[in-house]
Amino acid sequence: MMPSFPVIPRSLVVGCWQLDDRSWRSQSESDIFRAIDTYLALGVTTFDTADIYGRSETLLGKALKGRDCKVFTKAVFFGDEMPSSSQVRNKIDNSLRNLKRDTLELLQIHWYSPDLDFSEVFEQLNQMREQGKIQRIGVTNFNTPMLEKAIALAPICSNQVQYSLIDRRVESSMQPFCQQHDIALLPYGPLAGGYLSKKFVGVETPPRESDHARSFYYSSMIKAHGGWTPVQEMLTVLKEVAQKYKKTMVQVALNWVHQQPGVVAVISGLTLSRERMSLNAEALEWQLAPEDVQFLSEQSTRLFEQPGGIYSYEQG
Numbered sequence: 500m501m502p503s504f505p506v507i508p509r510s511l512v513v514g515c516w517q518l519d520d521r522s523w524r525s526q527s528e529s530d531i532f533r534a535i536d537t538y539l540a541l542g543v544t545t546f547d548t549a550d551i552y553g554r555s556e557t558l559l560g561k562a563l564k565g566r567d568c569k570v571f572t573k574a575v576f577f578g579d580e581m582p583s584s585s586q587v588r589n590k591i592d593n594s595l596r597n598l599k600r601d602t603l604e605l606l607q608i609h610w611y612s613p614d615l616d617f618s619e620v621f622e623q624l625n626q627m628r629e630q631g632k633i634q635r636i637g638v639t640n641f642n643t644p645m646l647e648k649a650i651a652l653a654p655i656c657s658n659q660v661q662y663s664l665i666d667r668r669v670e671s672s673m674q675p676f677c678q679q680h681d682i683a684l685l686p687y688g689p690l691a692g693g694y695l696s697k698k699f700v701g702v703e704t705p706p707r708e709s710d711h712a713r714s715f716y717y718s719s720m721i722k723a724h725g726g727w728t729p730v731q732e733m734l735t736v737l738k739e740v741a742q743k744y745k746k747t748m749v750q751v752a753l754n755w756v757h758q759q760p761g762v763v764a765v766i767s768g769l770t771l772s773r774e775r776m777s778l779n780a781e782a783l784e785w786q787l788a789p790e791d792v793q794f795l796s797e798q799s800t801r802l803f804e805q806p807g808g809i810y811s812y813e814q815g
């Protein structure tokens with residue numbers, strides 16, 4: 500039987516790419532452990548990481564051992580050469596060791612090269628699922644033809660994709676496909692790395708932040724969708740809606756993503772601020788009225804271009 504997507508308490512998943520101090524501002528281990536304790540105390544008990552996020556898996560393993568929580572990780576297959584079966588097995592075993600877990604609740608596959616056939620790898624993952632090393636198989640950044648192929652090889656329960664008021668490429672064909680096949684959408688980047696927040700209102704150009712992935716990852720995304728001027732207009736719209744609900748702009752941006760069809764939970768990156776953690780968790784516990792969801796969608800459509808499908812320009 501197809502394993503269903505796990506229930507996520509409070510619908511917020513804590514993104515832990517932020518623990519990779521090669522891409523994000525370096526944070527001390529004690530600050531990270533304190534933040535994780537705070538999330539757990541707030542009832543936010545699901546964490547997203549990847550084998551390629553530096554020390555992220557290891558820190559989560561230390562912080563979460565024996566705690567009542569879920570960890571979603573990724574196996575990322577870079578390069579133009581087919582991984583051998585021992586490489587695939589080692590990847591999964593490393594993640595289990597780093598995370599100090601007997602089983603992976605969700606293993607998400609990121610497959611870079613469209614020219615390489617992933618069939619054998621999925622067959623191997625299926626066997627690992629039967630052995631209990633993996634509970635569920637998901638994918639990330641798969642486009643629709645890739646996902647169509649993958650579902651014939653393994654029970655795929657989710658696709659982790661970038662989704663925000665700026666980047667809505669998922670809507671062209673992926674979202675209806677996932678709904679049709681009962682595959683959960685797990686959005687990341689709902690705040691465009693933090694650009695969709697009060698801090699950037701009226702800022703003329705996005706500042707260079709060499710120690711923050713916002714600067715290299717989400718700035719290029721914004722360029723591809725029409726640039727900084729429409730982002731400023733979107734912030735004005737968010738401010739207007741936030742005032743109406745007496746919520747913050749970030750809460751409205753998160754809530755809009757959460758209400759899109761097929762979205763089961765929203766991944767937003769770990770923050771050390773207790774106030775932000777609490778606001779982000781609360782952001783998914785009420786609902787924008789349908790007319791406001793529609794208003795935000797219309798404004799987004801007016802302001803931003805949607806070039807290609809999921810992960811199109813990232814693949815070059």
Ligand SMILES: NC(=O)c1ccc[n+]([C@@H]2O[C@H](COP(=O)([O-])OP(=O)(O)OC[C@H]3O[C@@H](n4cnc5c(N)ncnc54)[C@H](OP(=O)(O)O)[C@@H]3O)[C@@H](O)[C@H]2O)c1
Nearest residue numbers: 514515516639687688689690691692693696766767768775
């Ligand atoms: N599958 C993939 O290819 C892929 C790619 C990217 C990310 N991800 C996953 O998705 C996760 C989430 O994505 P993301 O973190 O890039 O996106 P995000 O949620 O759009 O941005 C997170 C950033 O927004 C800022 N922020 C958070 N809460 C805020 C608040 N209440 N007010 C103002 N600013 C706030 C923080 O930055 P500051 O506090 O530093 O300003 C935080 O680092 C990652 O950690 C990772 O697990 C996956």
